[in-house]
């Protein structure tokens with residue numbers, strides 16, 4: 001099904017997270033996710049969607065509905081109307097785009113050389129799928145999920161869940177084949193310093209120079225409070241003892257109402 005994909009939305013904006021914050025970006029949001037993050041601000045992406053909402057002109061906010069699955073040809077036509085070549089990045093995001101690796105690969109190949117660099121935004125756990133697509137992307141932006149705030153969709157609820165460190169480490173080793181990698185970890189008041197210490201040790205064992213972003217949660221869903229500055233600063237200091245490039249960067253797009 002490489003030529004057909006289940007999407008939630010396609011729109012133009014600027015990047016609101018990570019080290020490329022503020023750079024013009026076309027977002028292609030894939031449907032489906034196999035995790036359940038407590039703060040998830042897009043639970044509408046968890047299941048396949050009947051329709052995809054596609055912005056009709058760059059920055060207009062005006063959208064039309066297109067039935068899923070969307071063909072690659074129809075998507076490329078929509079991207080051209082949104083001025084594909086004028087953007088610095090195209091972000092393949094979700095949901096979890098690596099649940100549709102053939103579509104990610106086909107889209108990456110189709111837009112390569114047409115202007116924007118290709119940014120894969122992923123939960124950082126689908127190792128086999130990443131191997132299929134990594135040669136075609138310019139930036140792998142992977143999350144590092146903490147078991148204090150994240151569970152798999154299949155996990156029983158409530159109750160403790162298996163941590164994600166081993167799977168993330170395996171994923172990171174493959175991701176390093178991309179020209180650029182960043183690792184984001186969402187920090188909530190419930191995040192445990194010990195979890196982040198383990199994360200840092202895992203990353204340092206692969207490559208201590210990779211940028212690691214501590215992203216204070218934007219309250220949403222079951223998470224109602226931000227972490228305190230003291231918590232963030234202590235984490236930044238502790239992680240910087242073993243990692244070379246640790247940054248605290250909150251989401252910026254909610255500040256001015258961008259999608």
Ligand code: SF4
Nearest residue numbers: 033035036037040095
């Ligand atoms: S991985 Fe992303 S889409 Fe899936 S539950 Fe977490 S925040 Fe939501």
